Amino acid sequence: MSDTETGKIDVEKLSFEQSMSMLEELVKKLEGGNLDLDESLKVYENAVALREHCRKILDESDRKVQAIMETASGTKKEDFSELE
16 A cells, blocks of 8 residues: 555645645555544544645635736726625
């Protein structure tokens, strides 16, 4: 088994692309149904960590794009997600 299956992985060092690739691999393993309960829980825990890491990268990228757009157009975009 790889590190992504047997223990926690250090997601902070991974790029978005690496994280997505590993996440897809873990989802396939879970969907395969060939893991025992303990292995499934470890794989699931790593998948959740990778998903959150990807979400964090995407959120940061969105903020950067918004900042670039605001600078380029001289307008400010309202972020309604913070109002909820």
